[in-house]
Amino acid sequence: MCGIVGYVGKKCCADVLVDALSKLEYRGYDSAGIAVFTENGIEIAKSKGRLADLSEKMKNEGKPDGNVGIGHTRWATHGEPSDVNSHPHRGGEKVTIVHNGIIENYKKLKEMLIAKGRVFVSETDTEVVAQLLDLYYEGDPVAAIARAMQDVTGSFALGILFADHPGKIYAVRRESPLIVGVGEDERFIASDVPAILKYTAKYYLLEHEEIALLDENGVSFCDMQGNTITKELLTADWDMDAAEKQGYEHFMLKEIHEQPESIKRTVMPRIENGLPDLHECGITPESLRNFRSIYIVACGTAMHAGMVGKYVIEKIARVPVIVDIASEFRYREPLIGEGDLIIIISQSGETADSLAAMRLAKKLGATTLAVVNAKGSSIAREADMLIYTHAGPEIAVASTKAYMVQISVMYLLGFELALAKGKIDEAECRRLTALLLETPDYIAQILERKDEIEAMAKHLLDAQSLLYIGRGLDYALSMEGSLKLKEISYIHSEAYAAGELKHGTISLIYKGMPVIAVDTQKALHEKTVSNIKEVKARGAVTFLVCGESYQPDADIADYCFRVPEIDDLLMPMLAVVPLQLIAYHASVQRGNDVDKPRNLAKSVTVE
Numbered sequence: 001m002c003g004i005v006g007y008v009g010k011k012c013c014a015d016v017l018v019d020a021l022s023k024l025e026y027r028g029y030d031s032a033g034i035a036v037f038t039e040n041g042i043e044i045a046k047s048k049g050r051l052a053d054l055s056e057k058m059k060n061e062g063k064p065d066g067n068v069g070i071g072h073t074r075w076a077t078h079g080e081p082s083d084v085n086s087h088p089h090r091g092g093e094k095v096t097i098v099h100n101g102i103i104e105n106y107k108k109l110k111e112m113l114i115a116k117g118r119v120f121v122s123e124t125d126t127e128v129v130a131q132l133l134d135l136y137y138e139g140d141p142v143a144a145i146a147r148a149m150q151d152v153t154g155s156f157a158l159g160i161l162f163a164d165h166p167g168k169i170y171a172v173r174r175e176s177p178l179i180v181g182v183g184e185d186e187r188f189i190a191s192d193v194p195a196i197l198k199y200t201a202k203y204y205l206l207e208h209e210e211i212a213l214l215d216e217n218g219v220s221f222c223d224m225q226g227n228t229i230t231k232e233l234l235t236a237d238w239d240m241d242a243a244e245k246q247g248y249e250h251f252m253l254k255e256i257h258e259q260p261e262s263i264k265r266t267v268m269p270r271i272e273n274g275l276p277d278l279h280e281c282g283i284t285p286e287s288l289r290n291f292r293s294i295y296i297v298a299c300g301t302a303m304h305a306g307m308v309g310k311y312v313i314e315k316i317a318r319v320p321v322i323v324d325i326a327s328e329f330r331y332r333e334p335l336i337g338e339g340d341l342i343i344i345i346s347q348s349g350e351t352a353d354s355l356a357a358m359r360l361a362k363k364l365g366a367t368t369l370a371v372v373n374a375k376g377s378s379i380a381r382e383a384d385m386l387i388y389t390h391a392g393p394e395i396a397v398a399s400t401k402a403y404m405v406q407i408s409v410m411y412l413l414g415f416e417l418a419l420a421k422g423k424i425d426e427a428e429c430r431r432l433t434a435l436l437l438e439t440p441d442y443i444a445q446i447l448e449r450k451d452e453i454e455a456m457a458k459h460l461l462d463a464q465s466l467l468y469i470g471r472g473l474d475y476a477l478s479m480e481g482s483l484k485l486k487e488i489s490y491i492h493s494e495a496y497a498a499g500e501l502k503h504g505t506i507s508l509i510y511k512g513m514p515v516i517a518v519d520t521q522k523a524l525h526e527k528t529v530s531n532i533k534e535v536k537a538r539g540a541v542t543f544l545v546c547g548e549s550y551q552p553d554a555d556i557a558d559y560c561f562r563v564p565e566i567d568d569l570l571m572p573m574l575a576v577v578p579l580q581l582i583a584y585h586a587s588v589q590r591g592n593d594v595d596k597p598r599n600l601a602k603s604v605t606v607e
C-alpha cells in the first residue's frame with residue numbers, strides 16, 4: 001500500500017520527507033519520490049526501488065532545496081514499478097500530486113483528457129488525477145479539488161501542490177486514510193501516525209471529502225463547498241520507541257514478544273469484578289443476547305482469529321457463527337439482515353474488502369461491531385459498536401500480536417455472550433475469565449524457550465511443501481500457522497482438517513515431507529494422534545505442538561514442542577506462539593526480509 005507524507009516548516013524538507021517515508025516502509029513499496037517548492041518552482045526527485053535509491057539519486061543529481069513539499073512510497077497497482085510511474089506526478093504546469101488509493105474510472109477520465117489535448121507520460125491512475133486537477137484549476141485550489149473529485153470514482157488520499165501557491169500543501173481524501181500532524185511551528189500530512197511521531201504526536205484525522213490546507217500560518221480545513229470545518233486535535237498514544245525495534249532483530253520478533261503486554265492492555269480494562277465488561281465499547285449483555293446469528297468477516301490472519309471466535313462462541317454461547325472471507329462475503333449476496341450481528345476484525349481498520357463487507361452488512365440491516373487495532377481508522381469510525389485492541393503499532397507485515405489480541409477479544413465476547421444467554425453460570429464465567437488473564441504469563445514462559453523452536457525450524461528449510469493439521473481449534477490454529485510460514489518464509493504449506501486427510505490430500509505425503517500437527521484439544525487427542533500416525537506411516541516427518549502432559553512416542557513425533565496446559569478452549573492463546581516462531585525462524589534462516597516480505601503490504605486498502 002502507498003505511503004504519503006508532506007511537510008511545511010523550517011527544516012530541509014527533502015530530509016524530513018525521506019525520514020518520514022522511512023517510517024512507512026512497513027506498508028510495502030517499490031518506488032519513492034518527493035516534490036519540493038524551491039526558488040526554481042516545484043522540483044521533483046523520484047526513483048524506482050527503495051528510499052536508499054532515492055537518496056543516492058538526490059546525492060548524485062542534487063537534492064531539491066526548500067522547506068515545503070510532499071513525498072510518496074508507491075506500491076504499484078496501475079503500471080509497473082519504474083521511475084516514470086513513481087510519484088509525485090505533474091498535471092500540466094500548475095499541479096503536482098501524490099496519491100494513495102485506486103481511481104476506478106481512470107481510463108474514462110484519461111480518454112476525456114487526451115481528447116482535450118492532454119499528454120500523459122506514465123501508466124498510472126494518479127497522473128490522470130493530476131491532469132484533471134490542472135484542467136479545472138483557475139486559480140482557486142479548493143474549487144479545483146472539489147470540481148475534480150466530482151468526476152473521480154474510487155479511493156484516494158491526495159497531497160497536492162499548486163505552483164502559484166508556493167509554501168502551501170493541500171490534502172483531500174476519500175477512503176484512503178490521511179492525517180494532518182501539528183508540531184512546533186511545523187505541519188505534516190501522512191498516511192499513518194508512525195511517519196510523524198519523531199516530530200509530533202498531535203494530529204487531526206482528515207475525514208472523507210474534507211480538504212486540508214497547510215502553510216506557514218498553520219492548518220485549516222474545509223468541505224467541498226469551501227465551508228470552514230473545525231476538528232478535534234488528537235494525540236497518538238504511541239511513542240517513537242514503540243514504533244522502533246527496541247533491540248530486537250526484526251519488528252516481527254519484537255511484536256511476538258509484546259504479546260503478553262498486548263493481551264493485558266486489551267483484556268484487563270474490559271474485566272470488572274472478575275467478569276467481562278464491554279459496556280465502554282457500546283456492548284451490554286442485553287445488546288448481545290438478542291442476536292439471531294453472528295457473522296465474523298475479515299481477511300487473512302484476522303479471518304483466522306474469527307475462526308477461533310466461531311469455535312469459542314458456538315461452544316459456550318450456543319449461538320450460530322458464520323465465518324467468512326470478506327472478499328467472498330461481499331459478493332455472495334449474503335443472507336445477513338436485521339437482527340444479525342456482523343463482527344469485522346481488522347488490525348489496520350482500512351482493509352478494503354473488510355470495510356466494504358461491513359458497509360454491505362449495514363445496508364442489509366445488520367448491526368456492525370468492529371474489532372480494530374488502528375485508532376480512528378475507517379472501519380473503527382463506521383461501525384455501530386467498536387472494540388479497540390491495544391496491541392500498539394504492528395509494523396511487521398506478518399500479523400502476530402494483533403492476532404493474539406483479536407482472539408482475546410473473541411474470548412471476552414464469547415464469555416459475556418454465554419453468560420448473557422445463561423449457557424454458563426457466573427462461576428464458570430469467572431473461571432474462564434481468570435484463565436484468560438493467566439495466558440500472558442504462560443506465553444512469557446513459552447517465549448523463554450524460543451531457541452527450541454529455532455532448532456525445529458531448521459528441519460523445514462528445504463521442504464518443497466508441508467502440511468499443518470489439526471482438529472477443531474487446532475485446525476483454526478493450523479490455518480494461522482500455515483499462513484505465517486507461507487507469507488514470510490515463502491515455503492508452500494497448506495492447513496488441513498486432520499480428519500479430512502484421508503479424503504484425498506494424504507496422497508500428497510512423500511517420504512520426508514514435514515507435517516506440523518497441532519494437538520492441544522484433549523477432547524480430540526486420540527483422533528488427532530491417529531491422523532498423525534496415518535501421515536507418519538507414509539513417510540512424513542512430524543512436528544508436534546501439544547500440551548505438556550503428552551509424551552508422544554517416536555512413532556508419533558519426530559519433533560515435539562509442549563506448551564503449558566490450560567482449558568482446551570484457551571489453548572490457541574498458547575499454541576499459536578510456537579507456530580509464529582517456527583515461521584519467523586524459517587524466514588530468518590532462509591535470509592528473507594522478515595518484516596517486509598515480497599509482494600505483500602501491511603494493509604491492503606485496494607481490492
Ligand code: AGP
Pocket residue numbers: 299300301302345346347348349350351354397398399400484487601602603604
Ligand atoms: C497476516 O499476517 C497478513 N498481514 C494479512 O493476512 C492480514 O491479516 C490481512 O491483510 C488483514 O489485515 P487487517 O487485519 O489489517 O484487516
